[in-house]
Amino acid sequence: TCALERKSIYLTEVPDNYLTITSGLGKANPRCILITPLIYNDKVHGIIELASFTPFEKYQIEFVERIGESIASTVASVKINLQTAQLLKESREQAKILAEQEEQMRQNMEELKATQEEAARQSEKFISFTNAVNHTLIRAEYLTDGTLIYANTKFLHKLGYSSNSEVEGKHISMFINKKDREWFDPLWDELAKGGKHFEGYMKHVTKQGQDLWTMATYTCIRREDGSVEKILFLAIDTTEQKKLSLDYEGQIQALNRSSIKAELHPEGRIASVNQLLLEALGYEEKDLVNKKMADFIYREDLDTFKAIWKNVLADMPYMGQIRIVAKDEEIKWFRCTFTAVMDMYGEVSKVIFIANDITNEKKMEFEAARQNEQLKLQEEKLRLAGEELTRKLEEARQEMKMQFREIEQIKIRNELTLEGALDAIITINEGGFIEFFNKAAEELWGIPKKDAIGKNVRMLFSEETIQNDEFVARYVEPGTNKIVGVRKEVTILGKDGVEKPVLMLLSEANVDNSYSYTAFIQNIEVELF
The missing domain is CATH 3.30.450.20 (PAS domain)
Structure with a gap:
């Protein structure tokens, strides 16, 4: 009745068989009973029932009702906090907040027990409740x-x-x-x-x-x-x-548009995947969800993956490269991270997989390595030919010409290969002047090749970026050590004066102590509409 009517009930006539108060000195029936609902936001969260040998004073009933409102408010706050727990790092913070609130509620309960003799009368309850609601x-x-x-x-x-x-x-x-x-x-x-x-x-x-x-x-x-x-x-x-929640949701949506993403259960089963991962591997969602991630890892990387997974579950994030088998049996390379998400108890609730498909980059890397090996073999042939120079001078000259023609053909073939690449590719010499500028670079910067070749590479970046980004500063400044082999996000300056975010990887070539630097640049700008 108290819960349904949401009002305190104060009984001064208590049946003999209703309740007995027992102590070390004996037992007796109480003279009065006070039953008070715990209400917050027009919801009943519990009931407090107190029995006494002496009638409750007005201020005692009023105090019990106010404490009941405070307890109900605390319980409601805990529920709201649990419902609003969000994303990654917040899970630990929410656990801490919940623990503090539980401690506060425990203290309130102890205070209630210590001061239950000071409760108030039923007639003042509604006014007290209204004041408390208006205050909070x-x-x-x-x-x-x-x-x-x-x-x-x-x-x-x-x-x-x-x-x-x-x-x-x-x-x-x-x-x-x-x-x-x-x-x-x-x-x-x-x-x-x-x-x-x-x-x-x-x-x-x-x-x-x-x-x-x-x-x-x-x-x-x-x-x-x-x-x-x-x-x-x-x-x-x-x-x-x-x-803050909307901001996090926006960041997650942006991440889903720009990067491959999947969520995994702690036992390794795939919980969800985004569209970019489906497109990269050629699978449908039903082919991946609830399947084990290990089933799609390239067999030569399987032991490595198991070690990675063990470390991730121990809260040691992984960042590196891994190979995954696509639906058409093609081996796909991914630059990825595996990060564990903890629940409020410090246990792994899921693992986040974020990656970028670098298969084309790896193919270019392998091709470049193969071509470099060919160049080394040709250099060895030239060295051997030099030893016989005194005996076969004319023959050696002809052979050298043929070899230079082969090198030139390789160079032309390399440039044609790089010219058709989807990513922008730029080669500069030691002095910082542009020697190669492919079609993708023309489209990315909006600058024709003829206007770029022979120009200083500083023209492709704003002065602010050069001053504030060490990667770019070393790249454009002659005589400095470049940051090679590391993929970095930088900002470029288009011909129209608009800055764009890109991913940039720099490689170094040394031929006869003459250095050149080739930049592989991927546009990561996301068009939302």
Whole structure:
């Protein structure tokens, strides 16, 4: 009855067989019983029942009811905090917050037990509850037609109004964004008819036109005949948390558009994959989900993968390269990271796999290595030919010419290969002047090859980038040690003056103590619309 009516019950006539208070000195029936509901946000979270040999004083009943509100508020806060736990690092922070709240609730329970003799009377309960709600929650009351008839100070403050006269008598649509009316109006119509209460995130518009996000509830207040008298609105301001949540969601969406991503269960089964991974491997989602990741790892990398997985589950992230077998049996190279996500108990809840397909880069790397090996073999032939120079001078000259023609053909073939590459490729000499500028580079910078060849490479970057990015500064400055073999995200400057983010990998070539540097550049700019 106490929970259904949401009011304290104070009994001064207690049946003899209802309850017995027992101690080391004996046992006896109490003279009075106080039963108080724990209510917060118009929800009953529990019941407190106290028995006494002496009647409860007014201030004792009032104190019990206030403590009941505090306990209910604490319980509701714990529920809300558990529901709003978000993403990666927040899981540990939420665990800490939850532990602190549990400790606070435990302390409150101990305080309640230590001071239960100071409870208050039932007649003061409603006023005390209303004051507590107004102190902690945004509160307003509306007629069923949407007219606001009451707003507490917190409502006025949060929505940027200075007095009740600015809001009372106004329609609820005054506080709702036009874009949200499509889903809110049917919800309100259902509430006005006595439908199910609403509980969840709600966005209001302040007087200044700013968004106010709340964890809110709309509840019908009924008359004795069951008809709806008014609608009660209670809320907690969650604007900062919601903005942070939306920011995280935006970052995740951006990551899904730019990088390969998958989520894995701790035992190694694939929980989810994004579209980029499906496209890279040629599988459909049903081919991967709930399958073991190890089943798709290239057999020569399987032992390495098992060691990686063991370390990741021990909270040691992995960053490196791995080979995965695509649906068409092609071996795909990925530059990837495996990172464990911990739950509030410090246990692994899932593993995040983020990667970029570098298969083409590896093929180019292997081809470059093969060509370098060929050049070494040819250099050896030249050395041997030099030893016989005195005996076969003319023959050696002819042979040298043929070999130089072969080298030239290889160079031309390499340039033609690089010219058709999808990624931008630039070669500069020791002085920082551009010697090779392929078609993809022309498209990326918007600069014709003829305007780039022979020019200083500094023209491709802004002065701010050169000053602030060590990778770029070393690249454009003659006589400095370049950062080779490391793929870095840098910003380039197009002909139109617009800066773009790219991934850049630098390789070094030394021929007869003459150095050249080739940059492989991948455009990572994401077009959202």
